[in-house]
Amino acid sequence: MMKNQLEIACFNYESALIAQENGADRIELCENMKLGGTTPNYILALKVREQLAIKMNIIIRPRGGDFVYSDEEIVEMKQDIKQFKKLKVDGFVFGILNPDGSVNVEQNKELVKLASPLDCTFHRAFDVVNDVEQSLQDVIDCGFKTILTSGQGETVVEGISVLEKIQKLAQNKLVIMPGGGLRSSNINLLQEKLEPTFYHSSAITNKTETASAEEIKALLQSF
Numbered sequence: 001m002m003k004n005q006l007e008i009a010c011f012n013y014e015s016a017l018i019a020q021e022n023g024a025d026r027i028e029l030c031e032n033m034k035l036g037g038t039t040p041n042y043i044l045a046l047k048v049r050e051q052l053a054i055k056m057n058i059i060i061r062p063r064g065g066d067f068v069y070s071d072e073e074i075v076e077m078k079q080d081i082k083q084f085k086k087l088k089v090d091g092f093v094f095g096i097l098n099p100d101g102s103v104n105v106e107q108n109k110e111l112v113k114l115a116s117p118l119d120c121t122f123h124r125a126f127d128v129v130n131d132v133e134q135s136l137q138d139v140i141d142c143g144f145k146t147i148l149t150s151g152q153g154e155t156v157v158e159g160i161s162v163l164e165k166i167q168k169l170a171q172n173k174l175v176i177m178p179g180g181g182l183r184s185s186n187i188n189l190l191q192e193k194l195e196p197t198f199y200h201s202s203a204i205t206n207k208t209e210t211a212s213a214e215e216i217k218a219l220l221q222s223f
Contacts, residue, residue: 002175002195002196002197003196003223004196004198004223005025005026005197005198006024006026006198006199006200006216006223007024007027007057007177007179007198007199007200007201008027008200008201008211008216009028009030009200009201010028010029010030010048010202010211011030011031011032011209011210012031012044012209012210013047013048013051014210015027015202015210016029016048016051016052016056017051018210018212018216019211019216020052020053020054021213023216023217024054024220025055026056026090027052027054027055028058028059028148028200029044029045029048029058030058030059030093031044032064033202034064035063035065036064036124037061037123038062038063038064039059039061039062040059042083042084045084049087049088049089055090056089056090057090057092057093057121058080058084058091059092059093059094060092060093060111061093061094061123062076066097066128067095067096067125068098068104069107074096074107074110078111081111081115082114085115085118090118091118091119091120092111092115092120093123094108094111094122094123095108095123095126096108096111096125097125097129100130101128101129101130102130102134102135102138103122103129103139103142105138105141105142108122108139108144109142109143112142112143112144113143116143119146120143120146121148122142122144122146122148124148124180126139126147127150127151127153127159128152132152132165132166133166136169139174140173140174144174145174146174146177147170147174147175147177148200149163149176149179149180151163151178153180154180155180155181155182155186156178156179156180156182156186157186157190159178159180163176163190163193164194167194167195167197175198176194176197177197177199177200178194178197178200179199179201182199182201182219183201183205183215184222187219188222191222199219201215203216203219
């Protein structure tokens with residue numbers, strides 16, 4: 001039986017250290033919060049990796065906007081995975097869709113294979129898929145271990161019924177990780193509906209892009 005765990009989305013070096021110091025289980029390193037997170041700078045990732053004892057996943061997302069990528073962008077994503085693997089990171093976070101809003105099975109499988117043996121998380125591209133049940137099956141078939149999703153809502157609170165549904169459908173084949181507006185003020189609502197899982201939050205409570213130590217502690221205290 002899984003116990004609740006916490007991943008912090010970190011947009012800078014400082015947040016990664018705060019996450020570690022305050023008990024988070026893992027970080028997701030990215031940059032460009034206003035774009036919803038994009039592939040971090042290699043030097044930043046190197047610096048963070050040197051300081052971190054907890055697990056560290058890297059987002060592979062060449063730009064903001066939609067999740068339909070050109071051939072050039074796919075090449076860039078593959079190169080980034082190869083580079084970051086050298087840093088001994090723990091996993092990757094990405095998601096590629098077709099123009100019709102379905103999961104691009106072929107391209108995702110290629111990247112999952114390239115990332116192997118590291119685990120991959122299908123990120124919030126899942127929040128804009130056109131068919132939740134079919135997409136869940138496709139993501140499982142691609143070999144992902146986790147889906148990061150708000151349940152297709154603006155926030156996890158709005159998406160709670162979808163989160164509950166897909167967690168039941170996933171039947172332990174992969175982890176459904178709620179993320180998107182998750183805070184200590186609303187995490188209990190999710191815990192009432194969901195089996196223990198990994199939770200994802202930036203833990204940012206002010207106008208900066210840096211995680212709050214107090215918020216991380218409050219999230220963990222809710223478990």
